[in-house]
Amino acid sequence: MEAQYPAHWEADVVLSDGGTAHVRPIRPADADRLRTFYSRLSEESIYFRFFGPRPRLSDREVTRFTNVDYVDRVALIATIGTEMVAVIRYDRIDAEEAEVAFLVEDAHQGRGVASVLLEHLAETARENGIARFVADVLPANQKMMGVLKQAGYTARSRFADGVVRMTLDLTPTETSQEVTASREHRAEARSIERLLTPGSVAVVGAGREPGGVGQTVLRNLLGADFTGPVYPVHREARAVAGVRAYPSVTAIDGEVDLAVLAVPADGVIDVVKECAEKGVRGLIVVSSGFGETGPEGRARQDELVRIARAYGLRVVGPNCLGIANTDPAVRLNATLAATVPGRGRVGFFSQSGALGTALLQRVAQRGMGISSFVSAGNRADVSGNDLLQYWEEDAATDVILLYLESLGNPRKFARLARRISRRKPIVVVKSGGTTQGVPIGHAAQVLGLPDTALSALFEQAGAIRVDDLIQQFDVAQLLAHQPLPAGPRVGLVGNSDALALLAVDACVRAGLEPRPPVNLGARAGAAEFGAALASLLPEVDAAVAIYMPPIPGRAAEVAAELLRVAGEGGKPVLATFEGQLGMPAELRVGAEVPDRGSIPSYAAPEEAVRALAHAVRYARWRERPAGVPVEEPGVDAAAARGLVERLLAAPPGEDPSGGAPPDGVPTTETAETAGTAEAPRTAEAAVTAGEAAERVPSEAEVAELLAYYGLTVWRAEVVASPEAAVDAAERLGWPVVLKAADPEAAKRAGTVRLGLAGPDGVRDAFADLLRQLGPDAVLAVQRMVPQPAVPTVVSVVEDPGFGAVVSFGLGEVTARLLRDEAYRLAPLTREDAAELVESPRAAPLLFGEYGYPPVAVEALEELLVRVGRLADDLPEVAGLDLDPVLVGESEVVVLGARAVLRHPGGPRPDGGPRRLS
The missing domain is CATH 3.40.630.30 (Gcn5-related N-acetyltransferase (GNAT))
Structure with a gap:
């Protein structure tokens, strides 16, 4: 065969x-x-x-x-x-x-x-x-x-x-994985470097008619004074914009490193083949008519990428604005935007072509400057992850800005961002927060996690997520030109009481610690501002200077004094300087381009404080230990994998255990062994267990799986009669709890009876619950936790984009209704687990506030680390719910555990050998 x-x-x-x-x-x-x-x-x-x-x-x-x-x-x-x-x-x-x-x-x-x-x-x-x-x-x-x-x-x-x-x-091994990641980094960074530093550029489709896409790119290349030869390609014209034209790419008599394609979509594939024959190394496809137009365009887009990659070319686009590099040795403006900011310390990635022009204009208006810019359009090939690899090593880039409409490989993004953010800040605007949708044409999948989870995962990776583009530029101009704040203490000095009070309110709302503002009066000049700022800086971590004189005239003197004192103080200084926005010439260090030490200005002090708050949180993240996943004792990952594989391979109804479970694993009693009836599957878990791709294991099987990771689930016995409930209580030990066995029914109020200390109490509770839930209700008996405890919920979901994600929240009804949950990618470091516990808004209940006693937080963190290890080891665990997890003063008890197993169908998005998506 x-x-x-x-x-x-x-x-x-x-x-x-x-x-x-x-x-x-x-x-x-x-x-x-x-x-x-x-x-x-x-x-x-x-x-x-x-x-x-x-x-x-x-x-x-x-x-x-x-x-x-x-x-x-x-x-x-x-x-x-x-x-x-x-x-x-x-x-x-x-x-x-x-x-x-x-x-x-x-x-x-x-x-x-x-x-x-x-x-x-x-x-x-x-x-x-x-x-x-x-x-x-x-x-x-x-x-x-x-x-x-x-x-x-x-x-x-x-x-x-x-x-x-x-x-x-x-x-x-750890070494082999590091080798793979290092080679991936160097290769992808080099592929972007080849795009951004070409020795020559061909513009295919550069027509003679003014205003055409091709001629616009050509004129922008020439206007930026690109340092290499530029070759217009037109089937008929002898010259375009005064430059000799060629009938085809292969007819060009010099080498071509980069080709900009501005031809109709149905002609792009033929041009790509010409470029491959010529030895071109990279393509920018500004043409539209691809994935954004529907299935036919998407097929054309996939074919474009397939052919380009097959011949060794990377592709920016299609349907993009283009790329730019302000390096004086290159001076590349291969975009449709006539305005490209001057040289700066910011690398800028935008998926949107239409928005890119406006964004570049905004950056230029602020006087910020960029190191390089890439608009990926439909991001069929080159993506934000590729640019992260490049900017990580680019000495000209200090701050990375990303405007993202989709995430092609979220898990890889999180890995890269977590590493790069230790050296360079990444400021992200991610659109689609309300829908988590993907723009038509993008080669990316819809994210299955809520937007709050996405924000939490950005936070875990150290990426600074902001709400809009204005905030992105506000934060960028601070990070690019001023040092990071060492803490939340903020000093305010200015000549306006009203603006200073607004700044104080903004600090409090942002979680900063403002000092009483220093009001110098409306007539204050350079000497007063300099002296006040110099006396303030040693006592704070950052300062905001507000200069809004009623009668302009001494701005240059005040600016010079602010620059002098800020430079000597070594702490971040921001300004609201005559209401200017960006990097005013008076507050710059350096001539035409603002350099480190330049003071950013904001139209209002609240905007300055908001940007500062992001910088404070980022600086706090950088100060935390990076942490590495630790090997917890008592973990048998091989046995756990064997169990999961047997469960997925076993026909429905067959016992796949293949042997005795590990010590300490409770065996759920069945009707045959304890005179009880089997609990029905929940609605959410009622996937046919017989399907080859998915299985819902029993509670005993889930308990066995957890035991291989050192986690114990307290046994619960499903009971069919009051006497069976009493017998179960005798076996488990008094006092006990009687509750609804179906998790869906358990969501209703009053479905648990606590502290049952004797047979009569169990019988009365049994009758009471049947009256409330109906005669067909299935009940379970479980030993009661002997000490006061806070209920919590720990869950795992295997997300198609991010891989294994662990969530944590409190089990109180209000917390559940408000979705007060925190999220982290698996595996978890000790630091990740601590942040996971501290992140929910109701977390103070775990730390002895609001009348609750302090609980065993360290034991809870250890449980989270072990769950994270399980989730990372076993992508087959599509879902896992530990609910409730009771956190007492000295121990953590898991009372319920449910799981869904599913064949993953391949490695995780960031797993396996190197490959392009």
């Missing part, structure tokens, strides 16, 4: 020099492609692979190499365009070991092809149950040994009979 082709192994990848390639399994139809590839190899490459000369491959060898079973024999190839440029393969030796070998065409060696192929082959091997690779390598083949050693896996080598045998343990 012919082996089934594993299409899910296909991937587009970014190579170390920023180009792209396509990785896929080999097929029998690749026979001629393999022969051609082999013919281009050098004698040395062939010698290292086969340990001797082999001028050509025999037909038998070609058949063997291209016909594999994708299980015991697997080969992956890398292609650029239609040509194979590399191949890697393994052949199984025994159940857990396979021999690995690879070949890279000489012209493409040094581009990181082998390392990315090894990542992908290791993933396929693990999928097929292979734990180790072995490779026999000639001692002179240092390149192959380097690839194997530098992969980050545990490696061993021994020398015998003139050959080095290397063995790689394919279990992912």
Whole structure:
């Protein structure tokens, strides 16, 4: 039987020099492609692979190499365009070991092809149950040994009979994951650098008619005085805007690094192929008519990206404004915007093309300046995550601004932001908060989490989320030019009582600590402002200067004094300076472009305070330890995985346990063992347990799963009669609780009877609950927690974009109704768990306020860390609810646990080997 082709192994990848390639399994139809590839190899490459000369491959060898079973024999190839440029393969030796070998065409060696192929082959091997690779390598083949050693896996080598045998343990390690992330970072940063620093630009579709899209881009390139040659491409014109034109990209007599495509959508694919033939390295597609127009346009968009990536090109757009780089060595304005701000310290990413023009104008009006700008449009290829990788290392960028309409890989964004925010602030505006929708045409999925969760996850990653673009620029001009505040103490100095009082109110609302404002009077000049600010700064963490003179005239003197004192004080100083907005020339350090130390001005002091509050929270986040997930004792992840796999594989109704549960796991009593009736499934969990993709385990099975992570669920016995309830209470120990067993029924008021200390109380409570809930109600008995406790709820959801997300809230009715919940991505560090506990508005009830005794917060945090570890280890856990979790003065007790298991259908968005979405 012919082996089934594993299409899910296909991937587009970014190579170390920023180009792209396509990785896929080999097929029998690749026979001629393999022969051609082999013919281009050098004698040395062939010698290292086969340990001797082999001028050509025999037909038998070609058949063997291209016909594999994708299980015991697997080969992956890398292609650029239609040509194979590399191949890697393994052949199984025994159940857990396979021999690995690879070949890279000489012209493409040094581009990181082998390392990315090894990542992908290791993933396929693990999928097929292979734990180790072995490779026999000639001692002179240092390149192959380097690839194997530098992969980050545990490696061993021994020398015998003139050959080095290397063995790689394919279990992912912290080192291998760091290696993968580092290579991804360098490759994606390089791919963006190639776009933003081209040596030459072609504008395809630059017509002679003024106002056309192509001619607009061309004139903006020329107007910015781009430092390289610019080539208009027009099928008929000899010159456009006074510059010689060419009939096609391939007709250009010089090299082309970047091409701007401004042709009708149905002609873009042909131009992309021309660009590939010419050796162009990047594309900006400003043309519309793609995903935003509907299914036909989306198919055209997907084809555009497929072809571009296949030939090694990254794509900005389509339907975008373009890109700009203000570096004097480049001076690139490949956008439709005539106004591009001057040189600055801010990198700016915008998905919207239409909005981008207005945004650039706003930045220019404020006098801020940018380092570079990218409008991604439909973000079919290049995304905000790519730009984060670039700006992280860009010495010209101190602050990163993101205007996001969608998130293509939210989990990757969170990973990158958490790392980058330690060095550079990221200020985000995310639209669609009320709907969480995705604009038509964007290559992204709708987020399943509420907007409050998204804000919490931004906060966890250190990204500063603001409500609108005005706030984004307000915060950016502070972060780009002033130091971070060390705390919340704010000093206010000015010449207006009214404005100072507004600033005080704004500080209190924002959680800052204002000092009594210093009012200098309407006639105060430079000396008074300088002296007051100098005496104030040592006592505060930041200062706001308000200069609104009734009679203008001495602004330059006051500004110079403010700059002098602020520079000597080393603390952030903001101003409301004559109502100006942005970076006034009088308050700049530097001539034309504001440099570090320049003082930002705001139209009103409340706006200055609002920006300062964001900076204070960000500075506080940076001061916290980064934290790393810790290994909790008593965790058996392998056993937990085995249980989940058995549960998902078992037919409905069959016991999948396969053995005794771990010590301490309660076994839910059934009607046969305790004279009780089985509880019905809840409405939300009434997914057919027999479906291959999803299963709702029993409470006992969930308890067993949790026990593998050191978490105990108190046993509850479902009872069908008053006498069965009394018997259960005798077994569990008095006092007990009698409650509705159905979680949906439990949401109704009065469905729990507490503190039942004897048989008569249990019988009376049983009759009372049946009268309230109906004669068919199913009830359960559970031992009562012996101390006062605060009810809480811990949940996990496997989000398609973010992966495993842990939520926490209090179990009080009011807190539930108000959705007073906090969220964090799994796995959780100790710091994450502490923030999760502190974040709900009702959290003071856990810390001894409002008459409640202090509870075991540290034990609650440990529970959250363990739940986070479970969620991160097991993507099959699509949902998990621990409800209620009672937090007492000395212990935490889990009284109820429900879960939904589902086959994930592939690695998480940020999991597995490197690949472009």
